[in-house]
Amino acid sequence: MKILVTAKRVEDPESKIKVKPDGSGIVQEGLKYKINPFDEIGVEEGLRLVAKHQGEVVVVSIGGKEVQEQLRHALAMGAHRAVWVNHTGPLDQLGIAGLLQKVVEKEKPDMVILGKQSIDDDQNQVGQYLAEFLGWGQATFASKVESLESEQEKNKVPALVVGADGKTVRVVREVDNGLATLECQLPAIVTTDLRLNQPRYASLPGIMKAKSKPIEELTPAKLGVDVTPAIQVLKMSAPPARKAGIKVADVPALVEKLHNEAKVV
Amino acid sequence: MPIVLIIAEQQPDGHLRKATFNAIGAGKQLADKAGGELHVALVGKDPGKVADELKGYGAKAVHVGAAPELEHYLAETYAPALATLAQELKADYVGMASTAQGKDLMPRLAARLRAAMATDVMAFNGGGADVTFSRPMWAGNVFAEVKLTTPVKVFTLRATEFTAAQGGQGAAEVKTFTPKVEASKTKFVDFKEVKSARPELTEARVVVSGGRGTKGDFKEIEALADELGAAVGASRAVCDAGWVPNDLQVGQTGKVVAPALYIAAGISGAIQHLAGMKSSKTIVAINKDPEAPIFQVADYGIVADLFKVLPELRAELGKLK
Ligand SMILES: Cc1cc2nc3c(=O)[nH]c(=O)nc-3n(C[C@@H](O)[C@H](O)[C@H](O)COP(=O)(O)OP(=O)(O)OC[C@H]3O[C@@H](n4cnc5c(N)ncnc54)[C@H](O)[C@@H]3O)c2cc1C
Ligand SMILES: Cc1cc2nc3c(=O)[nH]c(=O)nc-3n(C[C@H](O)[C@H](O)[C@H](O)COP(=O)(O)OP(=O)(O)OC[C@H]3O[C@@H](n4cnc5c(N)ncnc54)[C@H](O)[C@@H]3O)c2cc1C
Numbered sequence: 367m368k369i370l371v372t373a374k375r376v377e378d379p380e381s382k383i384k385v386k387p388d389g390s391g392i393v394q395e396g397l398k399y400k401i402n403p404f405d406e407i408g409v410e411e412g413l414r415l416v417a418k419h420q421g422e423v424v425v426v427s428i429g430g431k432e433v434q435e436q437l438r439h440a441l442a443m444g445a446h447r448a449v450w451v452n453h454t455g456p457l458d459q460l461g462i463a464g465l466l467q468k469v470v471e472k473e474k475p476d477m478v479i480l481g482k483q484s485i486d487d488d489q490n491q492v493g494q495y496l497a498e499f500l501g502w503g504q505a506t507f508a509s510k511v512e513s514l515e516s517e518q519e520k521n522k523v524p525a526l527v528v529g530a531d532g533k534t535v536r537v538v539r540e541v542d543n544g545l546a547t548l549e550c551q552l553p554a555i556v557t558t559d560l561r562l563n564q565p566r567y568a569s570l571p572g573i574m575k576a577k578s579k580p581i582e583e584l585t586p587a588k589l590g591v592d593v594t595p596a597i598q599v600l601k602m603s604a605p606p607a608r609k610a611g612i613k614v615a616d617v618p619a620l621v622e623k624l625h626n627e628a629k630v631v
Numbered sequence: 632m633p634i635v636l637i638i639a640e641q642q643p644d645g646h647l648r649k650a651t652f653n654a655i656g657a658g659k660q661l662a663d664k665a666g667g668e669l670h671v672a673l674v675g676k677d678p679g680k681v682a683d684e685l686k687g688y689g690a691k692a693v694h695v696g697a698a699p700e701l702e703h704y705l706a707e708t709y710a711p712a713l714a715t716l717a718q719e720l721k722a723d724y725v726g727m728a729s730t731a732q733g734k735d736l737m738p739r740l741a742a743r744l745r746a747a748m749a750t751d752v753m754a755f756n757g758g759g760a761d762v763t764f765s766r767p768m769w770a771g772n773v774f775a776e777v778k779l780t781t782p783v784k785v786f787t788l789r790a791t792e793f794t795a796a797q798g799g800q801g802a803a804e805v806k807t808f809t810p811k812v813e814a815s816k817t818k819f820v821d822f823k824e825v826k827s828a829r830p831e832l833t834e835a836r837v838v839v840s841g842g843r844g845t846k847g848d849f850k851e852i853e854a855l856a857d858e859l860g861a862a863v864g865a866s867r868a869v870c871d872a873g874w875v876p877n878d879l880q881v882g883q884t885g886k887v888v889a890p891a892l893y894i895a896a897g898i899s900g901a902i903q904h905l906a907g908m909k910s911s912k913t914i915v916a917i918n919k920d921p922e923a924p925i926f927q928v929a930d931y932g933i934v935a936d937l938f939k940v941l942p943e944l945r946a947e948l949g950k951l952k
Contacts, residue, residue, distance in 0.1 A: 379903065383772040392773060404884075458747055459738065460781075483884065487768055489750045494706065494738030503817035504706055506735045513873020536820065540877050541731040543642075543831075547820035548705075554816070560867065560884060561877055596747040598778040600763060605774050608909060611930035613921075617943040620915065621951070623931050628913040630837070630892040631859070631948060 367421035367528070369412040370475035372466065373440050374402040375433045376486045389601040401436040404481025407558040409440045410565040411508075412479055414524035419532070421476075422446040426469055428462060430454040434581060441576035442568035448581040449473070453593065461586075461593035463495035468589035470500060475553060477526075477535065482507050482557040493557035503550035505537035507559040511545065514564050525562050528552075633667030633760075636722040638713060639685055640732050641673070643822055647681055649834050650728035653790035655688050657752070660793070661724060664758050670694060670720060671803070674712045674810050676702035682805055689800040694720075696810035703819035704732055710739040712810030717744060719808070722783065724762075726752070729787040729887075741785035748785040749777055751887075753792040770883040770906040790833065791889035791910055825876040827863075832879060835862035837892045840881055840908070842866040844897015844918065844937055847874040851941035852896060858945045864888065864908075866898045882907035896937040900925025917941070 377383060378398040386393055401409075412423040425440040427433040428451040437448040451465050470478060483490035497504035510525035512518045518525075527536040532552070539546045540559045550556075568576070586593045614620045624631045637658035640648040655671060662669040671685050674696040682695040696712055717725050717740075725740065727733040729751050741748040754765040756776065763778045764786060779785075832838065837859045841852040843866065856863045864881040865874070881888055883906035893911035898904060900916070900923055908914070909928055916929035917937045926932045933940055 377769070379770075383769040385773055392769070460742075460745070460747060463742065485770065485883070488770070488883065489748075490734050491738035491741070491748055491750060494735065495742040497706075498710065498739045498742035503815070504735075504739065505817070506706075507731065509877060514871045515873055541735075541822075542648075543878060544822060544824040544876075546822045549818045549820050551816040559877075560880075561871060596779060596781045597749070598780065599775050600778055601776040602768070602773050603776075605767070605771055605909075608914075608928045610927050611914075611932065613926070613932045613934060617933070617940060617947050620931055620933055620944065621947040624892070624913070624915070625951060628892070628930065630913050631951060 367415060367419045367477070368473065368475040369415055369421065369423050370470060370473055370478045371405065371408045371412045371423060371425045371440065371445065372480045373405045373409065373425050373427045373436045374481070374484050375399050375427065375429055375436045376402045376484055379403060379485055385602045385604045389603055391602060399432070399435070401439050402481050402484050404483060404558050406565040407560070407562050408479035408481055409443050409445055410563045411524060411526060411558065413444045414522050414563065415526060415528065417522070418524055419528055424449060424473055424475065426451065426466070428453055428457065428465055437581055438576050439568060441579045442573040443566060444572060447579055449584060450581050451584045451586065451589070453586050456595050457593055458595040458597040459489060459491040459495050460596055461591065462492050463499055464591040465586060465589055465593065466492070466496050467499045468591055469584070477553060478555050480555070480557045482559055493555050497555040502553055502555050504555045505539060505548045505550050506557040507540045508537045508556050509540040509545065509559045509561040510538050514561060519564060526556060633665040633723040634670060634720050635662040635665065635667055635724045635726070636670045636672055636717055636720060638725070638727040639671055639673040640728065640730060641675055641678065641681060643824065645681065647684060648728065648730060649795070650730055650790035652688065652795035653793045654726060654728040654788045655690065656796040657788045657793040658726060659689050659796060661755050661762065664755050665724070665762050666759055667723065670722070672696070672713060672716055674701055674709060686802045686805060687798040687800055688796040690803040692804045692806050694806050694808055696808045698810050698812050700812045701810065705815055705817055705819060706736045706739045707815040707817050708813065709736055710743050711813045713740055714743040715811040716808055717783070724784050726786045726788055728790050733787045737785055737787050744783045744785065745781060746783040746785045747779040747781045749779060750787050751789045752786045753789050770902050771909065772902065789887060791887055825878060829856060830860065830862045832862040832864055832886050833888055835890055837861035838864045838888055838890045839894045839896070840864035840866065840898060841869060841896050842898030843868040845869065847872060849875060851938060855894070855941050855945050858948055866904050895925055896941060898925055899923050900928065
């Protein structure tokens, strides 16, 4: 199986995000960057699938030269090779999915695994756009029935179940009020949710090996995609702050406040 | 005249999802701002039965498309069915509530319409042809004002930010249309519902949430929820451990709630959790650690063991009756 996994560079989820006073963006100083956590889950699932079914995991990222760090991270986890679409400047979903479509047409994977959302822009769109552009089936918010504390998880069993004939994949999805199961014909698009797996750490030998793994460089021009964005971020602002409240001494004091002051009970 | 099309959602049991009415309320706001007209669409195997329920909410027309292939929701079959309707109506704006279905479907529909899309829209600004969308980024640490420059603009709506449309606003015309049916490469296998007698998390007036501090023992959380007629919520840590169903996760990557009262017990208050509950009217935090960040957003905090506080709170509340 050939699995293509996307890897976006995002701010570390632990970082404190502040808006610049002029509203043109966020303060970059002091920020650390990581692979989008959902994409790391995607890399892990890809690795488990090829451990079971053979094949290779190809990781792709779009961005300036700094995104090579995230590609190296995925390679250190065990991905086999990387594709870097070199582009600086804003992109929207139409642009990103357009570029990924060309990469997919070139690589012809059996499955593309993306994160359900980037934790910076929080759009939750790219996988679905890509599925439509390719005319493929989609299974978003992939999860599993077993918990992250289960035996299956400890044994790194892939949660995505490929059919015996290798032509389909079964995906359990996190949806409102429960879990839905879909069966997609391959090739298909899968987007990851948090409970799909617990990604492995990159080992020291993994990190060493990653240094010599190939990263192929492409550009929007080479791929023939116009990436002029159709989304303009006009202004950013800090959300209205919530006033810190008070600490109450005991439960009767709390109930008194809730009843007489907040009037919610 | 600009046309705003809002997609209604049926739950697996056939009922309309409540967030649909918040989305219709939002659609009405947008139509007023843009100087346009509101339309509502509903597709499915046999949506006619509930379509009538959508009549009195201020839309010009309710468009109903039925086809046997649309029995189970799939983005692949719903997107073409709705795209042809949007094209026939020449819709300028196409929106839906940010439910799991909305998030799955709308980007695929947008791609088909070659439209740019804004997720989790909280407000519309400007007017006429220059309506802009306000939406959260970075777990709600940033509010962005965005403009979509494609002819058709697609969005999902954060239901907690829009009041539900009220009924009794005249009767919209119910029009049937024949949805475009395309073969799907995906098959619905099953849906395992997490049944609960408690109110739905995103719709409840009161939510009682537990975190890792519960160590997986949710008995007291549930008992308090039942005393208050509340929904139960959880932090990611709790869902990851498999202690409660995944769809109870509140936060950036889970559900967004804004109840009148949110009680967080044994939850530290990570930014990703706050992103899903910060708009609650009143927040109560119960935590052993006086430095826990949850206290920074709580109206009332108690520094104590949740296993002592919760039963006592339940007993005290019982006395109010
Ligand atoms: C300061 C700032 C300004 C911006 N200004 C603009 C602007 O003017 N115009 C504009 O159109 N956009 C702008 N953007 C947003 C844009 O760059 C988004 O990253 C893009 O629209 C994709 O959205 P998303 O990451 O939320 O996608 P999502 O749909 O949330 O991402 C889902 C998945 O898609 C994949 N993916 C997404 N992006 C990449 C990538 N680059 N490489 C590899 N995989 C990826 C990942 O697997 C990810 O998990 C701006 C962003 C920032 C931070
Ligand atoms: C990509 C990504 C997405 C995420 N999305 C979400 C999301 O949507 N929702 C979400 O919630 N999290 C999310 N998280 C996780 C988040 O960062 C935190 O790790 C998580 O919210 C912590 O859960 P918690 O507060 O229950 O646990 P902890 O942070 O471990 O806090 C437990 C708290 O319980 C207190 N405590 C312990 N025992 C007791 C007791 N007996 N009585 C009272 N208090 C006690 C402790 O003092 C502590 O403050 C996400 C993280 C990432 C990286």
